[in-house]
Amino acid sequence: MATTTLDPRDGPTWMQRNRMTVTPILFLLPGMLFFAVYVIIPIFQSFNISFYRWDGLGEATYIGLANYEELLTDRNFEISLWNNVKWLVLYLLAIPLGLFIALFLNQTVTGIRLYKSMFFFPFVLSQVVVGLVFSWFYLPREGLLNGVLTFFGMETVNVLGDPDLATYGIIAAGLWPQTAYCMILYLTGLNAVDPEQVEAGRLDGAKGWKMLWYVILPQLKPATFIAFVVTIIGALRSFDLISIMTNGGPFGSTRVLSFYMFEKALSEFGFRMGYGSAIAVVLFLIMLVFIGYFLWQMWQDEREARR
Amino acid sequence: MFPTPIEKRSRAAQVTYQTLLPLALIMWLLPLIAVMLFSIRPFSDFGAGNYWGVPSSFEFFNNYGRVFFESDMPRYLWNSVLITVPTVIGAVALSCMTGFALGVYRFRGNLLIFFMFIAGNFVPFQILMVPVRDLTVNIGLYDTKLGLVLFHIAFQTGFCTLFMRNFIRALPYELIEAARVEGVAEWRIFWYVVLPLMRPAIAALSVLIFTFIWNDYFWAIVLTQGPNAQPVTAGITSFNSQFVAQYHLMSAGSIVAAIPPVAMFFLMQRHFIAGLTLGAVK
Numbered sequence: 001m002a003t004t005t006l007d008p009r010d011g012p013t014w015m016q017r018n019r020m021t022v023t024p025i026l027f028l029l030p031g032m033l034f035f036a037v038y039v040i041i042p043i044f045q046s047f048n049i050s051f052y053r054w055d056g057l058g059e060a061t062y063i064g065l066a067n068y069e070e071l072l073t074d075r076n077f078e079i080s081l082w083n084n085v086k087w088l089v090l091y092l093l094a095i096p097l098g099l100f101i102a103l104f105l106n107q108t109v110t111g112i113r114l115y116k117s118m119f120f121f122p123f124v125l126s127q128v129v130v131g132l133v134f135s136w137f138y139l140p141r142e143g144l145l146n147g148v149l150t151f152f153g154m155e156t157v158n159v160l161g162d163p164d165l166a167t168y169g170i171i172a173a174g175l176w177p178q179t180a181y182c183m184i185l186y187l188t189g190l191n192a193v194d195p196e197q198v199e200a201g202r203l204d205g206a207k208g209w210k211m212l213w214y215v216i217l218p219q220l221k222p223a224t225f226i227a228f229v230v231t232i233i234g235a236l237r238s239f240d241l242i243s244i245m246t247n248g249g250p251f252g253s254t255r256v257l258s259f260y261m262f263e264k265a266l267s268e269f270g271f272r273m274g275y276g277s278a279i280a281v282v283l284f285l286i287m288l289v290f291i292g293y294f295l296w297q298m299w300q301d302e303r304e305a306r307r
Numbered sequence: 308m309f310p311t312p313i314e315k316r317s318r319a320a321q322v323t324y325q326t327l328l329p330l331a332l333i334m335w336l337l338p339l340i341a342v343m344l345f346s347i348r349p350f351s352d353f354g355a356g357n358y359w360g361v362p363s364s365f366e367f368f369n370n371y372g373r374v375f376f377e378s379d380m381p382r383y384l385w386n387s388v389l390i391t392v393p394t395v396i397g398a399v400a401l402s403c404m405t406g407f408a409l410g411v412y413r414f415r416g417n418l419l420i421f422f423m424f425i426a427g428n429f430v431p432f433q434i435l436m437v438p439v440r441d442l443t444v445n446i447g448l449y450d451t452k453l454g455l456v457l458f459h460i461a462f463q464t465g466f467c468t469l470f471m472r473n474f475i476r477a478l479p480y481e482l483i484e485a486a487r488v489e490g491v492a493e494w495r496i497f498w499y500v501v502l503p504l505m506r507p508a509i510a511a512l513s514v515l516i517f518t519f520i521w522n523d524y525f526w527a528i529v530l531t532q533g534p535n536a537q538p539v540t541a542g543i544t545s546f547n548s549q550f551v552a553q554y555h556l557m558s559a560g561s562i563v564a565a566i567p568p569v570a571m572f573f574l575m576q577r578h579f580i581a582g583l584t585l586g587a588v589k
Contacts, residue, residue, distance in 0.1 A: 019493050020493075021414065023493040023494070024408035024409075024411075027404040027405065027407055034464055035423075035465060037442075037461065038435070038439060038442075039430070039435060039461060039465065042442075046436075046438055103310055106308070106310065107312060107313050107324070108312060109313060115328055119332065121573075124569050124572040125569065126564070126565065128524050128543060128544075129543075129561045133338045133341075133342050136338075137337075137338040137341060144341040184584060185583075188580070188584035188588055189587050189588060212309070215309075239524075240524045243528075261433040262433065265436065266436070266440075280431065280434045280436065283431045283434065284430060284431055284433075287430060291429045291430070294425075295422055299422070302418065
């Protein structure tokens, strides 16, 4: 089989001498090409477009920082930014909630595997379906939420129709699959917790909260890190739920940057590609803070793994 | 094990736990159960205000039949298949290669390229939206499945590379060295030594990417319009405007749209969870 490469009559070819450099390049080439064209270069293009006034079809006019100046006085931009903050903070609740459910389900009774799957599976639903399910759940007349409230003699609420409540209603819908995701991360983490350390902790008299805080949680650190990463990214990517559940309303009160950007650049409210790109750049810069932190953490791990 | 196994607790605690489990599950899935109940009701129940009582008739076959035979739903579902499957194949194939290059070879810039893939995978979609849409329009692929597939392959390569590279890193490196000593060509090492060992990673990644792409909504509405190319996530909004306020049909429609990834999850559960929790344990 391998005789062709080991024929002593001719010396190693150029390809054979440089195979340790050439092979990785060849293997990387297609993937990197795709990634560069569709991901890396567009990031820079968006930065560039944000300095122009452009309707997406005709000529683009360079207007410098005018788009960013407009953002400063744009009330809707401010609302969107605030909603992003709400999303970021409240979405993080998925982590303790997921841990709580994981602790609840980390038992070995019969049928527990099915319970774990059933608790997890909202994560597999598309955000579109989650959005629809929850907007029907919140319906003023037909919705189950108000059915339950009426049953207990309480006043009904129109969650998605109330500008003060709508964003929280959408975040609650988003927390449903996100909590499931964090739960499965923690279930896997709990599975790998060192039983000897738990026993040692028990002998030292650690119980309940103390055990959780001093013995269990430190061992769940990798799971917590991933939960944190995916939750932050998920919070800043929120788009589908808003688009499906309220379409930004009522009165624009549920917009976030990702949605507002889409509205400005691609919806019936006009094709302002430059202005949309400026919003996207702001969102990107916010994300970049987190991406930087994540990469730094991963880099630390890489250095440790090398030693 | 933490918390204390319930078998070691009192009988009362065990009984409480066993009753709490199903109750908690029902609470957890309540919004979904409500939709399922809606989907088997006749339309007249909604007019009569009978939302939560016993359905006046059982309309499962009728409602779901109308979803399949009186709407564009089958077309949208088929589009989703034609978008999702090629994306899975493309992204997994590309990332097997990038993962191999980054996981096996030491060269300058290795970590830099790796981190570029990770960082790209985290960026908000909106920063890509205008240029990607523009590019797709310019190469004549706007409102085609291919246009969507190409973008998805490219974007998913980021996450897939992260996954594959870490998986390959964990493989025994001696195998590769032994093959080199034997004089096996590098691409043969990839094909005959590494690739067979990557089967579990390929399975896990395929299931994950299938779900991610099937559930994509943002790119579907940015890069396509209309029933020619739109996947089911985008199609469901047109479906809902076709049957506006007919909650029994809209419920049935969204359940149909959700079934493929759910089925995929329950069938391939082990792979799915292995993929999702990679890195959650050190």
